[in-house]
Amino acid sequence: MRSSHLESRQKSGPVVRILDLFPNSSQRATPGGPIINRGRQPTPANPFAFNGFLDLVSAIGTSRMPEKLLTVLQDVCGADHCAVFEQRADHLIQHDSAGFDGGNRILEMGITYVEEQYWRGDPVYQQLLHSPQAQAAVVSRINTEALEDQKLRTLYSQINAERFVISGLQSGSVYGLHVLRERSRESISDLEISSLSGIGSSLISILAKHIEVLGQRQRIGRVWQLSEIELLINQQPSDLSLRERSVCARIIYGMSSAGIALDLGIGEESVKTYRKRAYQRLGIGSSYELGKWFTTLQGIAMVE
Incomplete structure (x- = not known):
């Protein structure tokens, strides 16, 4: 019924x-x-x-x-x-x-x-x-x-x-x-x-x-410069390509897709493609989760 x-x-x-x-x-x-x-x-x-x-x-x-x-x-x-x-x-x-x-x-x-x-x-x-x-x-x-x-x-x-x-x-x-x-x-x-x-x-x-x-937790952390974010990401082993690392660093830094495209000298669609590939490699689905991933990298760096 x-x-x-x-x-x-x-x-x-x-x-x-x-x-x-x-x-x-x-x-x-x-x-x-x-x-x-x-x-x-x-x-x-x-x-x-x-x-x-x-x-x-x-x-x-x-x-x-x-x-x-x-x-x-x-x-x-x-x-x-x-x-x-x-x-x-x-x-x-x-x-x-x-x-x-x-x-x-x-x-x-x-x-x-x-x-x-x-x-x-x-x-x-x-x-x-x-x-x-x-x-x-x-x-x-x-x-x-x-x-x-x-x-x-x-x-x-x-x-x-x-x-x-x-x-x-x-x-x-x-x-x-x-x-x-x-x-x-x-x-x-x-x-x-x-x-x-x-x-x-x-x-x-x-x-x-x-x-x-x-x-x-993410907000109370210290303010990171783009160069520091890139350095920390590049120091940690991952399957990300160099371009994917650069895009991720700028997303973490707070830049928009248009801003990233301008900064790296590539098209906005290319930025989206690199972002999607990076998220898939990292097993995440959003900039929010990318921020959590970077917070984990900070913890690893502190232990090392």
Whole structure:
């Protein structure tokens, strides 16, 4: 009965808002929501009582967050991949991403999604731009086959998966946690979706704090000159080419793509190509993660 109800909602458009799939049931989604087959279940008084919560809290501000986050999502709904985005003002930032297959498909998709501005045609972000949710997190289920944007359909065909976005507003930014489950497995159930909805606000709060803490750590560091950044990057072994190192150094320094192109005497498209290659080699997907990588280099240099 519930499955047919969900299917009828899917036909109404590519984005399905799921707030409460159990309006007349004892399994009604509370602020904490039900957790499938688990002894610890959130309650309105304790919405953070879900398996993996303490692990997530301990991972705030560390490189362990993507792994811990994906473990929680796997436990709740069998997720295979996840990625975290932040919509700040009129641009989108990709933060952490992870996948159980050990590949970087979700990372590469995220880079394209942001750099090629595909997100502007995504119905999830279109709705968020016009009516951001100020109170609770919202779970959106995406019917990729119904997307009008051909580029988006092609992008998502790289991973044949069900796609959900948990979104919420924190400190002026809209955070989007993209959750993917490959279609080779059975379709995600209503109860699993309700569980995602139940822990959505908690996850968004934790991720916002994680990103805030990392940002604070980067800001309190001393101001580095471009020559110092280049020297430190060149001193550390990596697979980056010399041009990729130069582009990365200037991104860390805070230069725009146009500014980097002018400084290096190359085209702006070439800058984007070098940046994309560098991110792929480093296993990252954003300037934010590049900053974290450079912070790690600083720590290595101090030990040496």
